[in-house]
Amino acid sequence: MTGEQRQPRTRGLSLWTTRRWLRTGVAVSLAVLAVLGLTGAWVLARTGTLSKDLVDVRSPALSTAIRLESAILNQETGIRGYGLTGTPGFIAPYERGLTEQRTSSARLAELLADDRSALDDLKAVQESTARWQRRIARPVAAAKPGAPSPLAAERAAEGKAAFDRVRANLNRQQERLRADRLRARDDLMSTMTLRNWVFGAIGLVILFLTAVVFEGLRRGINRPLERLGADARTVAGGDFDHPISPTGPADLRRLSGEIDSMRRRLVRELAFTEEARVRLDAQAADLQRSNAELEQFAYVASHDLQEPLRKVSSFTQLLQRRYGGQLDERADQYIDFAVDGANRMQTLINDLLDFSRVGRLHNAHQSVDLDKVLEQTLSALSVGIEESGATITHDPLPSLVADPTQMGMLWQNLIGNAVKFRRPGEPPKIHVTAGREGDLWRFTVTDNGIGIEPEYADKVFVIFQRLHTKDAYSGSGIGLAMCKKIVEFHGGTIAVDQTHRGGARIVFTLTPEPPENSGSFTVPEAALPGTEQAR
Structure with missing residues (x-):
């Protein structure tokens, strides 16, 4: 042959x-x-x-x-x-x-x-x-x-x-x-x-x-x-350039070829990933510097604006007390506008300062009894609650590992909004619920107020986003944005229940334990200009 x-x-x-x-x-x-x-x-x-x-x-x-x-x-x-x-x-x-x-x-x-x-x-x-x-x-x-x-x-x-x-x-x-x-x-x-x-x-x-x-x-x-396993172990050990040699019957050679194709693709993906990681590290460094500069700017701006604003507010109030009623009616109106603007500016700066501190200064996680925090919040809001005739009820609330100050700010904003945005002539009725949902705790705050239209369900959590004029309802537009930041800092989510009618219902979740990445990038307070003055 x-x-x-x-x-x-x-x-x-x-x-x-x-x-x-x-x-x-x-x-x-x-x-x-x-x-x-x-x-x-x-x-x-x-x-x-x-x-x-x-x-x-x-x-x-x-x-x-x-x-x-x-x-x-x-x-x-x-x-x-x-x-x-x-x-x-x-x-x-x-x-x-x-x-x-x-x-x-x-x-x-x-x-x-x-x-x-x-x-x-x-x-x-x-x-x-x-x-x-x-x-x-x-x-x-x-x-x-x-x-x-x-x-x-x-x-x-x-x-x-x-x-x-x-x-x-x-x-x-x-x-x-x-x-x-x-x-x-x-x-x-x-x-x-x-x-x-x-x-x-x-x-x-x-x-x-x-x-x-x-x-x-x-x-x-x-x-x-055995040869295929040895080649695979060599590749798994980090030598991604080691080729997979096809041997044996046709199907085993095809398998070796497919594994080698996967290895080559993995090499390409790793090269691309390494390149992307380098770019991401550079972008992360830029973003870190940018965040530090932004936080420094917000912190410094808030503190540096306090001093001239206090002077404007003090002198306009002094002008109002001394010369109120001695000038004409238009002058009194101008003075009232100046006093009101200074006060609202003071409130806005304080709210902005509190918003910037969430996750940066208030980050002391410990076991928090939400029942006690809610009672303290209701005590702080007692004047507004009494004036509005509000009725507030709640289910038994759990204890979580969280930042107590932030939990107080969360309840204060949610209960305060429910009391503030009430229907004319109808006393507010507010109910808070809590229930376990898998690995999370699910909370709701329900009221019988004016409600939130579905098209505004996402906008209300944007900072400085207002749905009403300041004459109708006072406020800076930071409250729900701060709530969103606090909830997400504690590993949860917050949203408006769009299926609820006859008022508003805010739904949010919290984790029993703080997430590992809850500590966001912060700038030490002592390193920021104006810190000593703010204190």
């Missing part, structure tokens, strides 16, 4: 998958085992047949033929003694011999029913014996006892010749039966030898197939998988 003829065959075998190799190997093994099994079954059946023929036919036939000979000899002995002496005692062996002859002949005929030659021998024995009995035995046995039989003496020579023929037929029968038994024994021994060789060959073939299957699995599956 030329190389050009071998190459397509080799290439064809290289396309075989593990399943095809296994199916082919199993099919060949089963075919070989089936042939050996059929051969072994035939040998066993042949051994059983020969053994049964030897034990159940040949040996019993020879033994029966010997008994038949003994029965005929007993007849001859009894007739000869009776013919010579006339003694009746010699008749008994003759009669027993007749009975045994009939029994043995019937048994031989049964055993040798399938052997034509043996039946011919039996027939010859029976015919010669019957001729001797007719000419000699029965006439002598019929003679009167007490005296020798004259017939025995007359036919002595004829009787001897007739019985010699009987003896010859018996010997020929027994020789044939011995030869048949010996031949059956030889056949049995040969078949048993063949059986031993066949089963020995079956054992050797099974061992050979086992070794071939084991070696095939080792070379075709185990070794490629």
Whole structure:
């Protein structure tokens, strides 16, 4: 066979998958085992047949033929003694011999029913014996006892010749039966030898197939998988440039190729991720500097605005007290505008300062009993609650690990809003609920006030976002934005329940324990300009 003829065959075998190799190997093994099994079954059946023929036919036939000979000899002995002496005692062996002859002949005929030659021998024995009995035995046995039989003496020579023929037929029968038994024994021994060789060959073939299957699995599956595992462990250890070498059957080579493709993609992703990480670190550093500058600016601006604003507020109030009513009505109105603007500016700056401190200065997490915090909040808001006639109820509230100051600011803003945004002429009714929801606590604050339209459900949490004029409802527009910042700082979320009607319902969640990343980037207070002045 030329190389050009071998190459397509080799290439064809290289396309075989593990399943095809296994199916082919199993099919060949089963075919070989089936042939050996059929051969072994035939040998066993042949051994059983020969053994049964030897034990159940040949040996019993020879033994029966010997008994038949003994029965005929007993007849001859009894007739000869009776013919010579006339003694009746010699008749008994003759009669027993007749009975045994009939029994043995019937048994031989049964055993040798399938052997034509043996039946011919039996027939010859029976015919010669019957001729001797007719000419000699029965006439002598019929003679009167007490005296020798004259017939025995007359036919002595004829009787001897007739019985010699009987003896010859018996010997020929027994020789044939011995030869048949010996031949059956030889056949049995040969078949048993063949059986031993066949089963020995079956054992050797099974061992050979086992070794071939084991070696095939080792070379075709185990070794490629071990190599693939070693390459994968090398890649997993950090050497992402290590190639995955395809070996083994076609499906294992495809698997190796897919893993190597995944490795190459992982290398590209890691390169891209590393590049993105570098850019992200740079952006994070820029954002950190920007946040620090913004916090510094907000903190400094809030503190630095306090001093000139206090002067403006103090002098406008002094102007109002001293010259109120002494100028014209328009001047009094201008003074009132100035005082009101200064006061609102003061409130706005304080609220902005509180908003900037959430998560930066107030970050002392400890176990907080929300029931007690809510009671303290209601006490602080008692004047507004009493003036509005508000009714405030609440479910039992849990204890959480949180910042107590921020929790107080949260309740104060939510309860304060519920009291402030009430319907005209209708006293506020406020109810607070708390319930466990998975790993979080879910709270609701429900009132019967003016409510929040669905289109404004997200806007109300934006800082300085107001839905009403300051003349209708006072405030700086920071309250719900501060609530959102506090809740998110404690790992929760806050939203308006848009399905609620007849008022507003604020829903928020809190974690029982503070999240790990709850500490946002902060600027130490001592590092900010104006800190000592603010204190």
